[in-house]
Amino acid sequence: MTDAPAAPLDDSSDALADSTSDASLARSVARSAQIEADLETNPGRYRMLTGDRPTGHLHLGHYFGSLRNRLALQEKGVDTWVLIADYQVITDRDSVDSIPERVFSLLTDYLAIGLDPARTTIFAHSQVPALNQLMLPFLSLVTDSELRRNPTVKAEQDAAGGRPMSGLMLTYPVHQAADILFCKANVVPVGKDQLPHLEQTRVVARRFDERYGRAGDRSAPVFPTPDALLSEVTNLLGTDGTKMSKSRGNVIELRMSADETARAIKKAVTDADRRITFDPANRPEVSNLVQLAALTSGRDPHEIAEEIGDGGSGTLKKLVTESVNEHLAPLRARRAELETDPAGLRRVLAEGNARANEVADATLAEVREAMQMVYA
The missing domain is CATH 3.40.50.620 (HUPs)
Incomplete structure (x- = not known):
């Protein structure tokens, strides 16, 4: 040495x-x-x-x-x-x-x-x-x-x-x-x-x-x-249309209840165009919700957007809420069980x-x- x-x-x-x-x-x-x-x-x-x-x-x-x-x-x-x-x-x-x-x-x-x-x-x-x-x-x-x-x-x-x-x-x-x-x-x-x-x-x-x-x-x-x-x-956006961040309070937490999730999605930012399309570059907020529905349902985002068509943001948010809550239901049930111990x-x-x-x-x-x- x-x-x-x-x-x-x-x-x-x-x-x-x-x-x-x-x-x-x-x-x-x-x-x-x-x-x-x-x-x-x-x-x-x-x-x-x-x-x-x-x-x-x-x-x-x-x-x-x-x-x-x-x-x-x-x-x-x-x-x-x-x-x-x-x-x-x-x-x-x-x-x-x-x-x-x-x-x-x-x-x-x-x-x-x-x-x-x-x-x-x-x-x-x-x-x-x-x-x-x-x-x-x-x-x-x-x-x-x-x-x-x-x-x-x-x-x-x-x-x-x-x-x-x-x-x-x-x-x-x-x-x-x-x-x-x-x-x-x-x-x-x-x-x-x-x-x-x-x-x-x-x-x-x-x-x-x-x-x-x-x-x-x-x-x-x-x-x-x-x-x-x-x-x-x-890359999912937060409910306010900006980067999803815990500090901004624009997230959907895994621990949220189904009702809390519904309220968060109901407040999500969209745009004035009633027809729903999947166009992340030009319609980021709407496309973010479509993408969320696609991720939680295993479907193609373009197919989801076409299905909703002129149903507007209300129909889109209803679909997203149902899809997210259904997807997370087993996780949330398991989480509730774990919290008891x-x-x-x-x-x-x-x-x-x-x-x-x-x-x-x-x-x-x-x-x-x-x-x-x-x-x-």
């Missing part, structure tokens, strides 16, 4: 910027397609990690954007890991008063859609110390300029209006790398716009193994370089946390050995 300091990091190649280039995007798309094909016959080769921040209750945007895909991967036999990212709530928020309730709300939704604790590990950030300890060596592998170029950090900086950014927000990309690498996930479901986030994790994994590797054998990597599992993101929910999370801790402790032990920091 040398006493010389580590060479300074060279980020001149700008891997994060390159991750959005046409050539890099094409490579990611091709690799994702290969993985999709291989999943059909070799699901046991893959460990997938994804998750949510408990900043509010899950809604239809989450359901059609990611939750159904997680369930599909579980059913294929992929080793599925779902993170409740409670520590990430405090990157940009001062209060933690509502976190416990929202953590268990997320857990209840996960179980209600069909995630099975016997096949899917569900755990919380704050309950896995070894995961978070990986932040320290990982932070030594990135530069502050790389962190500031991360899209999430840049967006937070732009939105802050001069307000200082927390250190946790700045290091969010490295925390995300620790989330993925602690369990050695090799696939991460993302949209194309999230590729720079995953590239930061890939950079951390490569740099760790280039600098340390396994003690005495740097040809044997400690971490896999995870691949993106690209999915077509279904809070001790059972706590037991599920405790078991997931225990599994995550077991894996995180083993990974941290490998990291310490690679860094020659085992002293007993």
